[in-house]
Structures are given as C-alpha cells and as structure tokens.
Amino acid sequence: MTIEARIRELGNRHRTLDQTIQKELTRPSVDTLQVRELKQKKLRLKEQITSLEARAH
Numbered sequence: 001m002t003i004e005a006r007i008r009e010l011g012n013r014h015r016t017l018d019q020t021i022q023k024e025l026t027r028p029s030v031d032t033l034q035v036r037e038l039k040q041k042k043l044r045l046k047e048q049i050t051s052l053e054a055r056a057h
Contacts, residue, residue: 003056017042
C-alpha cells in the first residue's frame with residue numbers, strides 16, 4: 001500500500017470516528033468514558049496521518 005493510500009484510509013477512519021463521536025454526544029445519556037476513548041483513537045489517527053504526510057513530502 002502506498003503512503004497516499006494509507007493516508008486516505010486513515011483519513012476515512014478519522015472521519016468515521018468523528019461522526020461516531022458526534023452521534024454519541026447527541027444522545028440523552030452520553031457515555032463520557034466512551035467519548036473520551038473515541039477522541040483518543042481519533043487523535044492517534046491524526047498523529048499517524050500527520051507523520052505519514054511529513055514522510056510523503
């Protein structure tokens with residue numbers, strides 16, 4: 001898999017996590033622990049994307 005393809009894949013996962021977080025936040029009984037874990041996963045993905053983008057340029 002090329003670096004660009006990996007960046008696209010991680011970007012898609014990042015967007016999906018963002019959508020999941022937004023849905024969770026609209027629920028009447030927000031599971032704050034789950035939201036925190038999702039945000040941490042999203043941050044790790046963003047860090048991976050940033051690292052790969054730096055390597056690609």
